[in-house]
Amino acid sequence: MAEHAARNLDSESKPVLTSPGEDKNTLGETLRKQRKARGISLVEVAEHTKIGKRYLEALENGEFNQLPGETYIRGFLRAYAKYLELDDELLSRQYLDQRQQDTERSENSPDRGREKDSVNPSVWSALVAILVLAGLGIGFFLFWPSSLKSKTEPKSDGLPMQAANPNQAMAPAVSNASPATGEELTMKIRAKEKTWITIMVDGRQEPDVTLNLNEERTWTAKDRFVLWTGNAGGIEVTFNGELQPALGQSGEVRKEVIFERKANPAAAAVK
Numbered sequence: 001m002a003e004h005a006a007r008n009l010d011s012e013s014k015p016v017l018t019s020p021g022e023d024k025n026t027l028g029e030t031l032r033k034q035r036k037a038r039g040i041s042l043v044e045v046a047e048h049t050k051i052g053k054r055y056l057e058a059l060e061n062g063e064f065n066q067l068p069g070e071t072y073i074r075g076f077l078r079a080y081a082k083y084l085e086l087d088d089e090l091l092s093r094q095y096l097d098q099r100q101q102d103t104e105r106s107e108n109s110p111d112r113g114r115e116k117d118s119v120n121p122s123v124w125s126a127l128v129a130i131l132v133l134a135g136l137g138i139g140f141f142l143f144w145p146s147s148l149k150s151k152t153e154p155k156s157d158g159l160p161m162q163a164a165n166p167n168q169a170m171a172p173a174v175s176n177a178s179p180a181t182g183e184e185l186t187m188k189i190r191a192k193e194k195t196w197i198t199i200m201v202d203g204r205q206e207p208d209v210t211l212n213l214n215e216e217r218t219w220t221a222k223d224r225f226v227l228w229t230g231n232a233g234g235i236e237v238t239f240n241g242e243l244q245p246a247l248g249q250s251g252e253v254r255k256e257v258i259f260e261r262k263a264n265p266a267a268a269a270v271k
Helices: 002-008 027-037 042-049 053-061 070-083 088-107 110-117 121-143 146-152
Strands: 173-175 185-191 195-201 209-211 216-221 224-229 235-239 254-260 268-270
Touching (some): 027 053, 042 070, 053 070, 070 088, 185 224, 185 254, 195 216, 224 235
Antiparallel strands (some): 185 235, 195 209, 224 254
16 A cells, blocks of 8 residues: 555645535545545455445445445445545544435425325235235134144144254354353454454444454453454454354455354354
C-alpha cells in the first residue's frame, strides 16, 4: 500500500472527506477518488481487506441494498477507510447521514402515498386464500380423532428419533466446553491473516476490529458471544481455553457464529 501511495500521491495532497450533511460529494465518490488517487485497484483492496470485490463496488456505487446488512456495511466501511488511510469515524457518520437523507426522500416521495393507498387486488386474494387454508388446517387438527393421532405417532422406546431426512445437515458443534453457571466465558481470537471481525458480547455490540497478522484480542462474557468475520479461515478462535475448529475457508465471510453457555455438551453452534 505504501508503494501505491508513493507512486501516485504526492506529499502535499491529502484526502478530502465530506462532512455529514453536505451534498458536495457522496460516500462512494470519496472512497473511489481516494483509491484512484493512490492508483489502487479494487482487486488489490479486496486482497488486503478480505472484502469481496462486488461488496467494494456496492460501497463505491452507494448500492447499500446489495450488502448483507448494517453490521457488514459498517465493518466493510471501516476496513476500507483504514486501508485508504481515511477517517473511518467521519465516513461512518457520513454514511448514516446519507442513509437518513435517502429514507426521508423516500418517505416524502409523492409516489409513496399512492403506493400506500392502492393495494393490488391479487395481494388481497392471496391473503384471503392463506387465511382460509390456515383455518382449515387448525380445524382439521382439532377435530382429528385422537385414535388416528396415536396410530401415526412413532414410538421412541427410549431411543432418540432420527431426522426424517437422513441427508439433513445438523448445525456443527464448535465447542464441547460447558462452563459452570456463574463462571465467566472467555474468547481469544488470533489473526493468521489480516481480517476484520465484529463481536456482540451478551447482546452488546463491541467496536469493529481489524486484526493484522498474529495480532490477538480477548473478550469476556457472562453467557454469549456472536461473531462476524470477513475471513473465516484467517482467524484462530479459542473459547474457554479450547482451540475451536476452523470456521471456514480463507476469505470466506461468516456471520452470526454463536458461542454460548449451554447445559448440554455442545456449548456453541454455528447458524
